[in-house]
Each structure stands twice: as C-alpha cells, then as structure tokens.
Amino acid sequence: MQIAIDASRLAVGQRTGTESYTTELVRALAQTDRTNHYCLYVNQLPAALPPLGRNWRIKPIPAPRLWTHLRLGPTWQIDRPDVAFVPAHVLPSLPPRRSVVTIHDLGYEHHPESHPARQRLYLRYSTLWSARMASQIIAISEATKRDLLHYTGIAAEKISVIYHGVHERFYPHSSEQTKATAAKYGLHGEYLLFISTIQPRKNLVRLIEAYAQARQRCPDLPILALGGKTGWLTEQITQQAQQLGISEHVAFLGYVADDDLPALLSGATIYLLPSLYEGFGMTVLEAMSSGVPVITSNVSSLPEVAGDAALLVEPSQTATIAAAIVELWQNPQQRHDFAQRGLAWAKQWTWQRCAEQTLAVLTTVGHHGSF
Structure with a gap:
C-alpha cells in the first residue's frame, strides 16, 4: 500500500x-x-x-x-x-x-x-x-x-x-543534568514550571494571579517559570507579573529547545497546566514521565489524560489554583505520591x-x- x-x-x-x-x-x-x-x-x-x-x-x-x-x-x-x-x-x-x-x-x-x-x-x-x-x-x-x-x-x-x-527521553534525570539545563534558562534552585505557547487560552493571567496569592501564604514558594514561544496577546500576560509586583519571582524563559525540555521538566518541583482548553495536553504526560507532580485543569481533555495521577483544579477559579499550589508545596509526601502515580500512569501512553x-x-x- x-x-x-x-x-x-x-x-x-x-x-x-x-x-x-x-x-x-x-x-x-x-x-x-x-x-x-x-x-x-x-x-x-x-x-x-x-x-x-x-x-x-x-x-x-x-x-x-x-x-x-x-x-x-x-x-x-x-x-x-x-x-x-x-x-x-x-x-x-x-x-x-x-x-x-x-x-x-x-x-x-x-x-x-x-x-x-x-x-x-x-x-x-x-x-x-x-x-x-x-x-x-x-x-x-x-x-x-x-x-x-x-x-x-x-x-x-x-x-x-x-x-x-510519551517519548522515552522523558524520564527522571539526575540532579546534575537538571541543574545544568535549568541554569541555561537562568533558573537556580527550585522552580514551578509551565511549558506551552504563551497565549490567553493557556490561562496564564489567572495562573500568575494564583501564584501571587500562593506567595502571600507561602513566601518561600519557588520561582514560577513560564516556558514557550510567544503567541496571541502575549504582552498582557507578561505585564501581569509587573502589575502584581512579583516580576522578580516570575521568569519568562522563551521557547525551550526540544533537547532541553526533558531535563527542564524533570527538575521542576511542580508542573502546572491550568489551561482553559486543551485538545490533549501532551506536557502533562511528559511531566509525569519525568517524575514531577502535576496540577492541571478539570476541563476538556485534561481529566482523560491526567486520570487520577494529577491534582485537578477548576481553571476559572484563581483561588482554587492558588490553593492547589499551596497544598502541594506544603506537603512533600503528597508531591511524592503524585509523582509516583504519574510515573505509573504515563507508562501506558x-x-x-x-x-x-x-x-x-x-x-x-x-x-x-x-x-
């Protein structure tokens, strides 16, 4: 044929x-x-x-x-x-x-x-x-x-x-690999990570607001790193951190090279994808395969893809996203449990x-x- x-x-x-x-x-x-x-x-x-x-x-x-x-x-x-x-x-x-x-x-x-x-x-x-x-x-x-x-x-x-x-290159990387890759993007120490196109549908204005709320409850919260190429209406997203006075705690990484993505994902403390809509949400599974706990939305395809291996949130509710960030940050055992469930879940894809x-x-x- x-x-x-x-x-x-x-x-x-x-x-x-x-x-x-x-x-x-x-x-x-x-x-x-x-x-x-x-x-x-x-x-x-x-x-x-x-x-x-x-x-x-x-x-x-x-x-x-x-x-x-x-x-x-x-x-x-x-x-x-x-x-x-x-x-x-x-x-x-x-x-x-x-x-x-x-x-x-x-x-x-x-x-x-x-x-x-x-x-x-x-x-x-x-x-x-x-x-x-x-x-x-x-x-x-x-x-x-x-x-x-x-x-x-x-x-x-x-x-x-x-x-x-999920490609086999997504797996838990060594600390040396993750630190070296993170440093290429100006990240030193722990970080919360989002990877996708920087556009409104990804719910980034609300994510930044939720992160600001979470920081008020947890001043030691790691930096929020947003990776991805620019899209439609990116400017209003980048301005949000400035308006909330948290610019020094939000890093816009730009496009993350394909070769760097596995180690950068693996080094994250929490992966965040609170999108308003996704046809699939591939990075959810890639983060899980990398041994990282995931917070994602309870809408569109994301419950299918995440199963019970991620913490699901209502993406239209800023307070709900903030509460999920605080919950995982303050509970290392819960982060570990979600990471282990994610590794098992992602193997079937x-x-x-x-x-x-x-x-x-x-x-x-x-x-x-x-x-």
Whole structure:
C-alpha cells in the first residue's frame, strides 16, 4: 500500500503540539511498519528526520505560500496514493480520494477571544472542510471527538480516537543534568514550571494571579517559570507579573529547545497546566514521565489524560489554583505520591500504540475507502 503523508510540520523549527505529534508518529510508524511504502511530502527539507527504513522516501515540493492547496493537493492528484494522511487539521482544497486527517482541537469554538478574527474564521472553515471531506478522522481525545460531533455534525463512526504517546527521553534525570539545563534558562534552585505557547487560552493571567496569592501564604514558594514561544496577546500576560509586583519571582524563559525540555521538566518541583482548553495536553504526560507532580485543569481533555495521577483544579477559579499550589508545596509526601502515580500512569501512553492504531485506520481506508 502506498501511504502519502503531509510532513510539512517536520520542517518547523520551534515545535509545538502538532509538530511533536507529526515527528513522533512518523518515528513510530517507521519502527513499526516495514511493509507498506511511505512518501513524506514536505515544502522544505527538514533539518533532521527520524530514522526511516527503505520503504520510506521524502518528496520536497517547494512553494512560498498556500503550499497545501496550490502544491500538495495537485501533487497528490497526480501521484494517487492509496491513502493520504494529514497529521494536522487541513486537507487540500483538491482532496485525495481516500484520506485520513487528524484534528487536534476546536479551541477556537470554546474560546474565540483567544484567536485573532481572521485566524478564527480560517480554523472554523478548514476544520469543517477537512471533517466533511476526509474518509476518516482521527481525534486525539474523547473531548475532541465530542467537539467534532457538536460543531461539525459528522457521524460518530467517522471518528477514531487515538491518543498520543510519551517519548522515552522523558524520564527522571539526575540532579546534575537538571541543574545544568535549568541554569541555561537562568533558573537556580527550585522552580514551578509551565511549558506551552504563551497565549490567553493557556490561562496564564489567572495562573500568575494564583501564584501571587500562593506567595502571600507561602513566601518561600519557588520561582514560577513560564516556558514557550510567544503567541496571541502575549504582552498582557507578561505585564501581569509587573502589575502584581512579583516580576522578580516570575521568569519568562522563551521557547525551550526540544533537547532541553526533558531535563527542564524533570527538575521542576511542580508542573502546572491550568489551561482553559486543551485538545490533549501532551506536557502533562511528559511531566509525569519525568517524575514531577502535576496540577492541571478539570476541563476538556485534561481529566482523560491526567486520570487520577494529577491534582485537578477548576481553571476559572484563581483561588482554587492558588490553593492547589499551596497544598502541594506544603506537603512533600503528597508531591511524592503524585509523582509516583504519574510515573505509573504515563507508562501506558506509548507512541508505538499510537502508530499501530493509526496504521490500522490508514489500512482500512486505503483498502476499503471508509470504515
């Protein structure tokens, strides 16, 4: 079977969720499947690729703008793969006859204020188009599946829920490794950590407010380190710490290099992801795999991903987030217990399982056209 993959996300320098998903899934598929033939279609050659077998090839088709619609779609019409796979949302305007698309989230529907108007319209249109035109959809959580059913009206049997995995590089690192990595980002001593894009949907204004409240009760609370590339309305987030008079206790790390992330996570005292909405929340599992206790939200996909291995909070309640921070900081045994539960819980989330389930969907669509 000939499987075509939109691998344009492999060439993105600063990886976020969809880029990590594409990279790790390609890596796991290459390790799992030596039978089918794969072609990675890219708009530019990636700086690095996962190890690929002889049944894999890469096809650059450069284009400065609208690559998906002006170049990828027409190329797939000529090449006619048995099935085409889009790991991140958008099918070409000339869709292939048999296709699978992964839709990660519909956050723009829940929190439209977190997206510029033009981006919101594009996301709404492209998601609806992809959902209707794809032969089968992969949703990365039951929460995303529910959103697809509600906002697109497509049939439930057209959606397969396949969870992410956790890469083996996330594990409890030595003190020497964590201290050396933290020092690269100006962190010395203990720190509370958040890693994701710096944007309103991540609930960072409220997190900073909650941290300020927690510091009033616990003046010895470690610094709050916020890592991630800047996004929509970042400035109001960075100003929040100044307005609350806690700038010296809040560190904006900028984008955390992929190679540094495991050790930086492993060195955190507590990992925080109190998002208003997540399609999955990969860093929750990465923190757990690193042996770090987690505080996260009780909304969208996060209860699915966290299970009973994290302290869940209502993200709209600043006082609740602050109380959770104080609770874990003042109770080292509770931190240890959550860390141990997280390590056990995270072991079941593997990219191999994700690849096997994804390959099953691709095989069914490639052979039969639909489920």
